[in-house]
Amino acid sequence: MNSPSSPAPLSAPRAPAGSPHFSWNRFVLLARAHWAEHLRQYLGHLAVTGLLYGVLLLVTLSLSRGEAFSTGGQSAFYFWGLYLTGFVFAGRYFDGMARRESALLALMRPASVLEKWLLCVVVVAVAYPLCYTLLFLAISWPAQGVALALRAAWLKTTSVDPQNYALFVPLVRPPLRESLLSIPQQWGFFIAAWALQAVAVTGSLYFRRAAMLKTLALGVVLFVITVMTGIVSDARHEVLFAWWSGRAGSGGLALHALNAALWLVLPLLLWGQTYQHLREKELA
Numbered sequence: 001m002n003s004p005s006s007p008a009p010l011s012a013p014r015a016p017a018g019s020p021h022f023s024w025n026r027f028v029l030l031a032r033a034h035w036a037e038h039l040r041q042y043l044g045h046l047a048v049t050g051l052l053y054g055v056l057l058l059v060t061l062s063l064s065r066g067e068a069f070s071t072g073g074q075s076a077f078y079f080w081g082l083y084l085t086g087f088v089f090a091g092r093y094f095d096g097m098a099r100r101e102s103a104l105l106a107l108m109r110p111a112s113v114l115e116k117w118l119l120c121v122v123v124v125a126v127a128y129p130l131c132y133t134l135l136f137l138a139i140s141w142p143a144q145g146v147a148l149a150l151r152a153a154w155l156k157t158t159s160v161d162p163q164n165y166a167l168f169v170p171l172v173r174p175p176l177r178e179s180l181l182s183i184p185q186q187w188g189f190f191i192a193a194w195a196l197q198a199v200a201v202t203g204s205l206y207f208r209r210a211a212m213l214k215t216l217a218l219g220v221v222l223f224v225i226t227v228m229t230g231i232v233s234d235a236r237h238e239v240l241f242a243w244w245s246g247r248a249g250s251g252g253l254a255l256h257a258l259n260a261a262l263w264l265v266l267p268l269l270l271w272g273q274t275y276q277h278l279r280e281k282e283l284a
Contacts, residue, residue, distance in 0.1 A: 021112050030111040031119055041092075042131075049085045050135050053077070057143050066150030066165075069143060074168035075181050078136055079189050082129065086193055090124045090200035091212040097205060097281065113282050117275045120201060125194050133170055140167060188244040191263050198270035205277035 056077070060068040067073075109116070144167050151165070171186055181189075196219075203215025230237070238245060243259045 022114050026111045027115045030115055034119060045089055046131060046135055050139060053081060053139055061147055061150060066147035069147035070164055071166050071168050074140060078168060082132055082193050083196060086128060086197050087200045089128050090197035091204050093120055093124055093201055094204045113279045117278050124197050185244040191267055195267040195270050198274055202274045202277055
């Protein structure tokens with residue numbers, strides 16, 4: 001008899017090692033087992049994220065007297081938080097692979113590599129951003145009223161324009177002119193976040209010890225090299241962000257090819273590399 005704390009059993013037949021086949025029944029059982037094992041960990045991660053965001057708001061609202069909570073400031077809080085916490089969450093998804101016992105348990109699950117990889121994509125790149133967004137809105141909504149009250153008290157007037165402090169809702173409400181983020185630009189930020197999450201997951205599978213720190217260090221080195229290369233070659237950042245600048249249609253074929261490689265091919269390659277590393281772990 002299973003103990004009450006044991007994960008949900010997987011009764012589906014085991015897929016062959018390295019199998020790319022997909023079975024919906026196996027995938028559902030795998031998701032149930034993963035949920036049972038990691039629910040507390042995920043709730044704890046969201047609780048810490050909410051606590052840190054709340055403390056950050058208290059500090060910034062008090063120091064700026066509410067001015068930092070403009071729509072543009074909220075968008076900065078949102079995306080920086082998504083990048084930082086999303087990287088940590090993604091890097092810890094395969095945290096059990098670092099320990100031999102838990103790694104064997106995860107690899108012996110009766111599911112194909114494709115199913116395990118797909119569950120990782122769903123949890124990391126879809127479920128987490130949605131949960132993070134709901135948490136962000138739940139904290140930002142009451143903070144909006146506090147920011148308006150602080151601005152009115154500091155300016156000693158009731159004529160504070162609430163439109164400048166409208167609640168930032170990602171991909172739903174068109175940002176105001178001062179927020180500097182259009183809907184296409186927000187999609188660019190989301191794609192970059194998904195690519196960063198793929199790097200974190202890949203690093204956690206590639207490095208055996210201190211995977212997150214090594215992945216972060218490698219990313220910083222590559223970022224510095226990229227920036228220095230751009231400075232030396234006098235490259236214009238508008239070329240790389242042409243798709244999100246509102247003038248995408250005015251570029252030539254080479255410009256569109258470069259942006260397609262950066263914003264479509266590169267994220268797909270990074271997630272494909274994650275699949276390959278997971279497949280190598282399964283076959284080892």
